Amino acid sequence: MRCGRPTGRSRARPQGGGRAALDDRAVFTAIVYVLTSGCAWRHLPPSFGVSVPTAHRRFATWVKAGVFDELHRQVQGRFGAGGVLDWSAAILDAAHVRAKRGGSLTGPGPVERGKNGSKIHILADAEGIPLVTAVTSANTHDSVMLQPLVTAIPAVRSRRGPRRRRPGRLQAEGYDYPVHRRWLRARRIVPRIARRGVDTGERLGRSRWKIERTLAWLTGYRRLTIRYERHGEHFAGFLHLAAALTCWKKLAK
Numbered sequence: 001m002r003c004g005r006p007t008g009r010s011r012a013r014p015q016g017g018g019r020a021a022l023d024d025r026a027v028f029t030a031i032v033y034v035l036t037s038g039c040a041w042r043h044l045p046p047s048f049g050v051s052v053p054t055a056h057r058r059f060a061t062w063v064k065a066g067v068f069d070e071l072h073r074q075v076q077g078r079f080g081a082g083g084v085l086d087w088s089a090a091i092l093d094a095a096h097v098r099a100k101r102g103g104s105l106t107g108p109g110p111v112e113r114g115k116n117g118s119k120i121h122i123l124a125d126a127e128g129i130p131l132v133t134a135v136t137s138a139n140t141h142d143s144v145m146l147q148p149l150v151t152a153i154p155a156v157r158s159r160r161g162p163r164r165r166r167p168g169r170l171q172a173e174g175y176d177y178p179v180h181r182r183w184l185r186a187r188r189i190v191p192r193i194a195r196r197g198v199d200t201g202e203r204l205g206r207s208r209w210k211i212e213r214t215l216a217w218l219t220g221y222r223r224l225t226i227r228y229e230r231h232g233e234h235f236a237g238f239l240h241l242a243a244a245l246t247c248w249k250k251l252a253k
Contacts, residue, residue: 030055031062032245035238038222063237072130072244073154078251079129080156080164086126089192090167091211092149092175094121094142095219097227105232107137118227120239122218123149125167128210129250130218130243131156135236143175147183171207217246 030048034041034055041056048055062068079085098117099106109117117138124130132152134145150170155163170184173194184191192207219225221242229235 024058026050027055027058031059031241034059035221035223035241035245038225040228059237060231060234063233068237068240068244072133072240072247073156075244075247075251076131076154077157079247080158082251083159084251085129085131085156085164087164087167089126089169089171089207090131090150090153090189091124091126091128091207091214092122092146092170092172093208093211093215094119094145094174095215096120096138097224099138099227101228101230103230103232105135105137105235106227107139109138118232118235120215120218120224121145121149122211122214123153124211124214126207126210128214128217130214130246133218133236133239133243135232135239143177143180146170146172146175146180150184150187150189173208214246218242221245 026048027050030044030050033039033048034044041052044050044052044055076085096109096111096117096119098109098115102116105118106116107118108114119136119138119140119142121134121136121142122130123132131154132149134149134152136145153165153167155165158164166187167189169190169192171192175193176196181191181193218239221238223238224235224242227235229238
């Protein structure tokens with residue numbers, strides 16, 4: 001996989017003096033290690049050949065530039081070109097993540113006795129392949145994110161014909177509001193939203209396990225199980241990277 005604009009091997013500066021830029025691939029590998037292992041930046045092993053300040057600084061730069069989000073979209077493009085994405089439905093869900101410190105996109109979690117935390121929001125295709133990810137404070141109601149996430153579905157390449165970004169149905173639980181049903185129908189998306197007090201968990205289980213599996217794939221990256229980042233955009237950057245790696249692994253199979 002490529003990230004940003006890899007510089008290849010470090011080259012000597014023609015004017016002499018100074019230090020050549022590090023290979024982007026080495027930095028990217030170090031960032032993936034932090035995401036996968038969940039280690040603190042200061043515990044990054046020296047074997048990667050990247051200093052801690054350099055790795056963290058490059059990570060922050062790439063997050064600000066949207067590199068990991070773009071990486072996710074590039075992998076999605078390969079899925080779409082191969083006809084792998086299932087556009088018959090999209091599945092939406094969210095999960096709470098406890099935060100070790102305060103910062104942007106954190107708040108008291110209603111299901112965690114008011115402890116500070118964030119929410120991970122995932123919109124996936126019918127088979128659980130992540131299409132869109134987002135991070136909000138833990139006290140943000142799930143329903144607030146339905147329309148922004150559906151709107152954020154990227155236009156993905158298709159095996160034949162134009163790019164696609166509209167699923168046939170939207171399956172979700174906890175988003176039972178008439179405004180969302182009207183909004184989806186206006187966009188020719190059939191709402192399959194669980195009705196409060198009517199639809200049972202057993203009926204929803206046929207599709208719900210797929211989005212729960214998606215959340216398990218993402219939280220398998222240990223840096224996402226507990227939020228250590230003070231900046232919300234950094235935590236969101238790790239989430240984008242995890243989604244890209246998850247898609248890449250499924251594509252490689």
